[in-house]
Every structure is written in C-alpha cells, then in structure tokens.
Amino acid sequence: MVNKISAVIITLNEEKNIGRCLSSLQGVADEIIVVDSGSTDDTQHIAMQYGAQFIVQPWQGYGKQKNIAAEKAKYEFILSLDADEALSEQLRSTLIAIKNQPMADAYQFNRLTNYCGQWIRHCGWYPDKKIRLWRKGMASWTTPRIHETIKLAGGVNAKPIQGDLLHYTYYTIAEHIAVANKYTTLVAQEYADRGKKPTLIKLFLSPIFGFLRDYFLRLGLLDGYYGFVICLVAAFSTFLKYAKLKQLLQEEK
Incomplete structure (x- = not known):
C-alpha cells in the first residue's frame, strides 16, 4: 500500500516563490494545501493553477498558522514547507521511496540556502537540519513570537534522509x-x-x-x-x- 502525503504551505504575497515550490511537489504530494493570510498579489491564482486547495486564514503567528495548515491535511504524512522552499531532485526521489516504504514516523533533511543567487554552504547556514515530514499526529509546531520549531510526540525520533530542501531566501x-x-x-x-x-x-x-x-x-x-x-x-x-x-x-x- 502506497502512503499518501499532504503538503501544507503558508503564504502571504508569495507570487515570486510559490510556483517553484508547487512545481517541485508534483508527483510527490497527493494533495497541496495553501493557507494564506491575505495575499494581494497573484499567489492564489498560481496556487490554484497547480491544483492546490487555497484557504484564507487571518494571521495567527507562524507556528499557529502552520498548525492550522497541518490540521487541514487528510493524508497519512504531512510535508510542511515554506513558500520560498522547494524539493531538490534527490529529495523528491527519497520522498517517493518513503511513500512506498515508510521507515519512521518523522524525517529530517538538510536545507541548502540560496542567497542573492549563490548557494551558501558555510556561515553556519549548512547543513541546516529541518524536520518537515511526519506522520499525522506525531508532531506539531511550537508557537513563540518567532523561530517556531517542530515538537515531536513522545517517543518519536526523526530519521535523517538524503536530499536537500532548497531555500531561496533573499534576492537582494x-x-x-x-x-x-x-x-x-x-x-x-x-x-x-x-x-x-x-x-x-x-x-x-x-x-x-x-x-x-x-x-x-x-x-x-x-x-x-x-x-x-x-x-x-x-x-x-x-x-x-x-x-x-x-x-x-x-x-x-
């Protein structure tokens, strides 16, 4: 039995990023949920072109907003991304393999950041380990003012997997x-x-x-x-x- 993945993303005026993110999810995510806090640009139109479910939700803070998005997911695994992130080809392949044969309840992978067009592999920016894939109910986002993180359920450990999450952070x-x-x-x-x-x-x-x-x-x-x-x-x-x-x-x- 192939397990299914719900990809969840929060947005606000992300027209320059969201298309790249959603394109990388094609063939990996079985549903895409975009929770938007009031975009006035073309974010909604682009998201719907990729078949995403687009939900307008007043801003609750980073952690709370991401938890709201995760609650909308209907499939076994939740993949939580930011709009300025995208799956590398290696990470796509790894996630497809996990759908066919899960090995854990949560997964961790490295994030590689692009800064002004250059990939940054030092400065303390790489490897930037992130837990972004988990079985539903096995994790949630913390809700501080900033710097939300994933809190795993008791007894759950995140398994490291191959492939980078590509982060297109600052253009200038x-x-x-x-x-x-x-x-x-x-x-x-x-x-x-x-x-x-x-x-x-x-x-x-x-x-x-x-x-x-x-x-x-x-x-x-x-x-x-x-x-x-x-x-x-x-x-x-x-x-x-x-x-x-x-x-x-x-x-x-």
Whole structure:
C-alpha cells in the first residue's frame, strides 16, 4: 500500500516563490494545501493553477498558522514547507521511496540556502537540519513570537534522509537587512517578555564574537563576498536585538 502525503504551505504575497515550490511537489504530494493570510498579489491564482486547495486564514503567528495548515491535511504524512522552499531532485526521489516504504514516523533533511543567487554552504547556514515530514499526529509546531520549531510526540525520533530542501531566501542585500530589522524587533519584544537583560557584554561583545565564529570557525570566508555580507549582517542583527531590548526596557520605566 502506497502512503499518501499532504503538503501544507503558508503564504502571504508569495507570487515570486510559490510556483517553484508547487512545481517541485508534483508527483510527490497527493494533495497541496495553501493557507494564506491575505495575499494581494497573484499567489492564489498560481496556487490554484497547480491544483492546490487555497484557504484564507487571518494571521495567527507562524507556528499557529502552520498548525492550522497541518490540521487541514487528510493524508497519512504531512510535508510542511515554506513558500520560498522547494524539493531538490534527490529529495523528491527519497520522498517517493518513503511513500512506498515508510521507515519512521518523522524525517529530517538538510536545507541548502540560496542567497542573492549563490548557494551558501558555510556561515553556519549548512547543513541546516529541518524536520518537515511526519506522520499525522506525531508532531506539531511550537508557537513563540518567532523561530517556531517542530515538537515531536513522545517517543518519536526523526530519521535523517538524503536530499536537500532548497531555500531561496533573499534576492537582494536590502531585502536581507529589511527582514533582519523586522525580526530583531520581534526578538527584542520576546526577550523583554521573558525578563532578559541587555548586558554590556551581550550588547558589545556578542556581535564581535558572532562574526568571528561565523566567518572563521564556520568558514563563511569560503562563501566569498556574500559569505562576508551574511556574517556581517548576522553580527549587526545581534547588536540590534540587544539595542532594541535596551530601548524597550528604558521606555517601560
């Protein structure tokens, strides 16, 4: 008996990415569910061209939105992707084999990121291990303000499998900086909620140590110019989240 896969994706104005994602699912997913939080571009039209079930759902946060999408799935296995991700050919082949002969209740594979047209294999960005395929009921997304992760049911272990999940992240450096600005604001708010304090060491030394770690120890220098940019933006983001946290705490006084 061939097991079936439900692919679930959350979207908001993803017309430049969604077609590539859905195309890679052809022949792998037995149903595709797109849960959209109010796109005003061509996302819905593209999704429906690929036969996806398109559901409009007001934004609930990353983890909650992904859990809502997973709840809509009707088949045995759930494959959860972001709109800017796509299956590599090797990963497609591996998933098809799993449908014919499942070996576990959850699966983990590496994510390879494309930054401004270049594949990044260092900087701490690869291998970026992700659990994205699981048997229904065996996992769910956590629901923090940002950086949601998969929580497996008790006793379930994720089996590593072959093939990369391709992540088309930033098309320009400006886009990267804009997202870093948005996310550091969310992180600062989360830190404030948890009572975390922006010590001088965190504010001034963490960005420096972070850059040295990513660029030298994690070999970001081997990714050339964009490796340098990635490590520098990451270091500045570390500074920003603590600087914003400091400002938030001052405003609360």
